Amino acid sequence: MRLRDLSPDELANVAVLRHRLRASHGAEAASAPFLTEWSTRPVPGGGLRLHGLCWGHPGLGDTFVTTTPVVELSEAHARTESGRLYLLGPEDRDHRRRRALTGQRGPLVISAAGAPEDTPAFRR
Numbered sequence: 001m002r003l004r005d006l007s008p009d010e011l012a013n014v015a016v017l018r019h020r021l022r023a024s025h026g027a028e029a030a031s032a033p034f035l036t037e038w039s040t041r042p043v044p045g046g047g048l049r050l051h052g053l054c055w056g057h058p059g060l061g062d063t064f065v066t067t068t069p070v071v072e073l074s075e076a077h078a079r080t081e082s083g084r085l086y087l088l089g090p091e092d093r094d095h096r097r098r099r100a101l102t103g104q105r106g107p108l109v110i111s112a113a114g115a116p117e118d119t120p121a122f123r124r
Contacts, residue, residue: 003053003062006034010089014055017087021077028085033057035065035078036089043069050078052092 006014014034021029038052047069054065067086072079078086 003055003064006055013089014087017076021085021087025077025085029087031056031058032077032085032087034089035086037092038088039092039095041066050086054086
């Protein structure tokens, strides 16, 4: 599936995200794929994967992806078990709404150690 081209505003937002992440992730931020309209999917045995529209994936190009399990997640980026860094755009609107309706408000966060923070978003 070929994705639409990113709008000029989206491209500007990606550039800002890359610039912010360079301080903590160095040159790796320059080549990180951009994931937007993402949602989480449970992994059997625990953990989460991200599922969404991805631009600039080095092996897959611009397409719909499901990541390997997430080991680090913040509002601006995610790192997966495979070691790939992703820049994060907006969360999928329906996913965010479902989380809010079940009392899971606020940003999703997983520490660099890989364990979900004790936030309502990760309480099952």
